[in-house]
Amino acid sequence: MADSAASPLDPALLGLRQQIDAVDRELLALLNRRASLAQEVGGIKKREGSVVFRPEREAQVIDGLKASNPGPLQADSVAPIWREIMSACRALETPTRVAYLGPAGTFSELAALGYFGSSIVRVPCASIDEVFRTTTAAAADFGVVPVENSTEGVVARSLDLLLTTPLFLIGETSLFVRHNLLRQTNSLAGIQAVCAHPQALAQCHGWLSYHLPDVERRPVASNAEGARLASLDPGLAAVASERAGSEFGLHVVAPAIQDDPHNRTRFVIVTHPDRHPQPKASGHDCTSLVVSVNNRPGAVHDMLVPLKQHGVSMTRFESRPARSADQWEYYFYIDLQGHPDEPAVAAALAELRAACSFFKLLGTYPLDVH
Numbered sequence: 001m002a003d004s005a006a007s008p009l010d011p012a013l014l015g016l017r018q019q020i021d022a023v024d025r026e027l028l029a030l031l032n033r034r035a036s037l038a039q040e041v042g043g044i045k046k047r048e049g050s051v052v053f054r055p056e057r058e059a060q061v062i063d064g065l066k067a068s069n070p071g072p073l074q075a076d077s078v079a080p081i082w083r084e085i086m087s088a089c090r091a092l093e094t095p096t097r098v099a100y101l102g103p104a105g106t107f108s109e110l111a112a113l114g115y116f117g118s119s120i121v122r123v124p125c126a127s128i129d130e131v132f133r134t135t136t137a138a139a140a141d142f143g144v145v146p147v148e149n150s151t152e153g154v155v156a157r158s159l160d161l162l163l164t165t166p167l168f169l170i171g172e173t174s175l176f177v178r179h180n181l182l183r184q185t186n187s188l189a190g191i192q193a194v195c196a197h198p199q200a201l202a203q204c205h206g207w208l209s210y211h212l213p214d215v216e217r218r219p220v221a222s223n224a225e226g227a228r229l230a231s232l233d234p235g236l237a238a239v240a241s242e243r244a245g246s247e248f249g250l251h252v253v254a255p256a257i258q259d260d261p262h263n264r265t266r267f268v269i270v271t272h273p274d275r276h277p278q279p280k281a282s283g284h285d286c287t288s289l290v291v292s293v294n295n296r297p298g299a300v301h302d303m304l305v306p307l308k309q310h311g312v313s314m315t316r317f318e319s320r321p322a323r324s325a326d327q328w329e330y331y332f333y334i335d336l337q338g339h340p341d342e343p344a345v346a347a348a349l350a351e352l353r354a355a356c357s358f359f360k361l362l363g364t365y366p367l368d369v370h
């Protein structure tokens with residue numbers, strides 16, 4: 001087909017491409033200069049024995065660039081580009097090993113890559129428990145685990161493990177989750193079972209009930225594991241990402257089958273407090289804690305009064321049964337806006353701690369920058 005605008009012989013096109021080539025060479029030279037500076041920073045950190053990954057600094061770099069971006073590059077493009085640049089620079093300082101619910105192609109892997117960039121050492125794990133174990137045992141520097149989905153609510157296992165393990169939070173990221181029905185053949189006929197993580201099956205409940213009402217829904221450890229099983233058996237279908245589909249050579253029989261078109265999953269980044277300090281204030285931070293109060297009338301209200309008194313906003317409040325002898329005891333997972341280095345947050349936390357029978361600071365970290 002004739003395409004005069006895209007013809008490589010068009011002198012205007014040729015001229016513009018030559019300019020792009022020249023800009024790319026300049027960009028490469030600048031990126032290498034940046035990389036050398038990061039290496040020098042890495043040298044200082046090594047001498048001081050301090051950690052390489054500084055989530056608050058990375059958030060500030062991206063925030064600053066977005067605020068001063070003159071365009072036409074869109075503001076939304078700034079964060080992913082600089083995340084990759086900083087990922088590559090960080091890798092020159094030290095390898096970053098990141099554990100997540102694998103195998104390749106899971107949404108957890110996408111979240112890990114979105115947050116840390118692609119210059120990481122991937123440590124796929126078979127379960128959320130294994131992500132916590134691997135990170136606790138220092139076989140990974142960081143773990144990425146889902147905590148909440150906009151359709152299905154909390155990921156209970158992650159919340160329980162945050163309560164019971166020593167790991168703490170240093171970051172968060174969220175992902176638009178688009179599920180697809182994948183299979184060896186491009187047809188809905190003859191499917192015997194649909195395999196996926198229980199959360200994904202639940203997020204597609206409406207679609208599966210309508211289109212495959214009599215087909216077994218088979219919960220498996222991850223969506224990518226479902227895709228792997230579907231690649232071995234023509235009678236099986238999977239609910240997973242397009243990436244998992246291409247990874248295992250499957251057709252997308254039906255795209256975007258999640259019941260909520262805005263289906264999002266929030267992930268947190270965990271690490272071990274012995275190996276990583278709490279991030280410093282970035283200016284846009286979140287502080288997460290889990291608390292419990294004695295079971296008496298008004299106790300939850302009283303616990304929250306210090307937040308109001310010190311003008312600290314609460315952005316999340318989830319309850320989980322404590323599974324203690326008293327079956328009506330609960331743990332409350334609370335997210336506050338701000339950092340404990342801010343006097344109002346410090347004062348509110350101190351008073352809240354005094355009002356609680358149990359108090360655990362889960363971490364403080366920069367809010368996700370898009």
Ligand SMILES: O=C(O)C(=O)C[C@]1(C(=O)O)C=C[C@@H](O)C=C1
Binds near residue numbers: 086
């Ligand atoms: O500023 C630092 O501390 C660096 O190591 C440099 C850099 C970057 O590339 O900008 C890389 C890694 C850190 O997580 C933060 C920033």
